[in-house]
Amino acid sequence: MSPPQDLTANTKYLIPSKGGPLTACNTPKPTILLKSKEVLIRVKAVAINPADCKMIDSGHRVTSWPLVPGLDGAGVVEAVGSEVDSFVVGNRVLATFVSGNRGASFQKFAVVDEKMVAKIPGHWPFEEAAGLGVCYMTAIIALGIGLQSNLPFLRQSLPTKIKPGFNRRPVLILGGSSALGAATIQLLRLAAPHCTILTTSSPKHHYHLTANLGATAAYDRNSRSLIEDIKLATEGYRGVDAIIDAVGAARTDGRVFNAFDPNGSKRYAQVWTGDEEIEVPDGVESVLFRGRDLSKLQGGDNAMASLQALLEKRRYKLPLPVRMVGYGLEGLERGLELMRKGVSGEKLVVGL
Ligand SMILES: NC(=O)c1ccc[n+]([C@@H]2O[C@H](COP(=O)([O-])OP(=O)(O)OC[C@H]3O[C@@H](n4cnc5c(N)ncnc54)[C@H](OP(=O)(O)O)[C@@H]3O)[C@@H](O)[C@H]2O)c1
Numbered sequence: 001m002s003p004p005q006d007l008t009a010n011t012k013y014l015i016p017s018k019g020g021p022l023t024a025c026n027t028p029k030p031t032i033l034l035k036s037k038e039v040l041i042r043v044k045a046v047a048i049n050p051a052d053c054k055m056i057d058s059g060h061r062v063t064s065w066p067l068v069p070g071l072d073g074a075g076v077v078e079a080v081g082s083e084v085d086s087f088v089v090g091n092r093v094l095a096t097f098v099s100g101n102r103g104a105s106f107q108k109f110a111v112v113d114e115k116m117v118a119k120i121p122g123h124w125p126f127e128e129a130a131g132l133g134v135c136y137m138t139a140i141i142a143l144g145i146g147l148q149s150n151l152p153f154l155r156q157s158l159p160t161k162i163k164p165g166f167n168r169r170p171v172l173i174l175g176g177s178s179a180l181g182a183a184t185i186q187l188l189r190l191a192a193p194h195c196t197i198l199t200t201s202s203p204k205h206h207y208h209l210t211a212n213l214g215a216t217a218a219y220d221r222n223s224r225s226l227i228e229d230i231k232l233a234t235e236g237y238r239g240v241d242a243i244i245d246a247v248g249a250a251r252t253d254g255r256v257f258n259a260f261d262p263n264g265s266k267r268y269a270q271v272w273t274g275d276e277e278i279e280v281p282d283g284v285e286s287v288l289f290r291g292r293d294l295s296k297l298q299g300g301d302n303a304m305a306s307l308q309a310l311l312e313k314r315r316y317k318l319p320l321p322v323r324m325v326g327y328g329l330e331g332l333e334r335g336l337e338l339m340r341k342g343v344s345g346e347k348l349v350v351g352l
Contacts, residue, residue: 011352013106013332014066018059022106022336024329029109030102036083038111041095046105047072047131047322048335048348049179051274055099056336060274063100070105071097074120074129075352084114086305092120096133096291096304106332108352115301118308128322131179131347135319136307137291138271139183142244143191144297146269146289147171151191153310155302170196172230172240172259175247176209176218177201177345180271182319184244189214190315198230198240200249205345212317221249230259242267250278257281320347327351 010029013022034040052069054060074094077087087093095117097105103112120129143149171188175181176199188197199215206218217233219226231237239261243250248270250256257280260266265285270278272290280286294300310316323346325335331350338348 010107010109012068012108013070013329014068015056017065018057018062020056022056022329022333030111033102034079034081034111036081037114038081039077039084039087039093039095039114039117040079041073041075041093041110041112041117042078043073043075043105043108043110043352045074045126045130045349045351046070046332047134048325048332048339048350049134050339051134052099052106053336053339054274057340067099068101068104068106069099070107070110071099072131072134073097073105073110073352074126074132075110077117078109080114086114087117087119092122092126092129093117094120094129094132096137106352116304118304118311121311124311127324127349127351128318130349131322132307132311132319133304134291135179135183136187136316137294137303138180138289139187140300140303141289141291141293141297142180142184142246142269142271143187144300145293146244146287147188147242147267149188149191151187151299153187153190153315154297154299154306155309168192168194168196169241169264170198170234170239170261172243172256173197173199173215174221174243174245174249174256175200176213176215177205177320178247179320179347181244181246182209182213182345184246185209185213185215186316186319190310196234198233200226202344208320208345213319221253227255227258234261239264241265242269245270245278247271248273248275248278250280251275257284260284320345322347322349324349324351 010027012025077091197215200221209215209218241264269287335348335350
């Protein structure tokens with residue numbers, strides 16, 4: 001028989017100082033410290049993001065140590081603040097978390113603002129819901145800020161400076177098999193049903209990106225004829241109007257700028273990877289976007305509520321297959337190690 005669980009105890013998986021190691025540490029459960037709009041979540045599964053490794057290994061954006069990492073996860077609502085009206089105790093939820101301490105996902109009990117939480121429909125297991133948040137949020141920003149695209153599924157989103165016909169112009173998404181790229185393909189297809197969406201990845205992911213997520217065509221990112229193939233897929237061999245670089249691909253392959261239509265908007269939206277901003281050729285309009293730009297987006301506060309609605313209506317799919325890599329401390333260590341080596345078209349998930 002297993003020993004009785006201490007329901008007042010939290011287990012945090014923390015990094016004492018830059019470089020690690022990940023350490024399990026028991027602390028009191030943070031219930032009594034809830035602010036009015038906060039939700040306490042019993043985390044059941046977490047997903048690993050590249051940013052977790054960047055924070056742990058090089059202190060990327062870390063302001064103090066020890067650090068509890070973890071930006072993605074899913075679990076059950078354990079308690080709610082006095083003014084929380086969208087969630088009740090027992091709801092199955094996913095959230096985007098804030099690494100640092102009480103708001104991070106690598107712990108049994110985490111506290112997040114209610115606007116960062118979404119309910120999970122009954123058919124979604126925690127393991128699959130755990131990795132939905134960060135890539136969805138960043139994809140919203142890639143489209144809303146990077147492309148200035150209308151986002152009809154985002155409540156209170158107003159059309160911004162969209163040029164007539166923009167949503168029909170071809171867009172190239174570099175890194176379609178990354179979590180961010182896969183989420184962006186899906187959301188762009190929802191936002192612009194008639195848009196020609198071209199993407200790059202390893203060939204083994206092409207079927208998933210086109211048949212399941214809605215890309216018009218996918219190309220081998222290492223192909224010698226990449227630019228020619230992309231141009232051939234556009235009307236009159238003109239090229240694409242905009243590029244979303246979900247992985248910083250242009251840093252190592254400057255050819256991608258040749259895919260632009262010389263008479264198009266030549267808008268290049270690059271995700272902030274933590275490295276120096278990628279320099280662009282003259283005439284290309286570069287926009288750097290990152291998850292924390294959400295507050296700059298009209299309707300951004302409703303992003304998770306909109307995800308909940310998309311999931312309920314089955315309009316948003318799992319962007320990438322999930323790979324469970326273990327449980328607890330050992331699972332987290334394994335997940336981080338696999339992420340350091342690099343993943344291909346899958347989301348690493350750990351049970352807590
Ligand atoms: N600043 C922010 O707020 C924020 C938020 C989210 C993500 N990010 C950053 O965005 C990047 C992507 O994150 P993620 O979680 O989506 O990554 P991920 O899922 O770990 O990305 C892995 C994928 O990247 C693809 N890839 C790598 N280099 C490529 C290239 N040159 N061309 C095309 N595909 C390439 C690989 O494709 P194949 O295996 O198919 O070859 C692989 O499937 C990371 O740098 C991350 O830190 C930043």
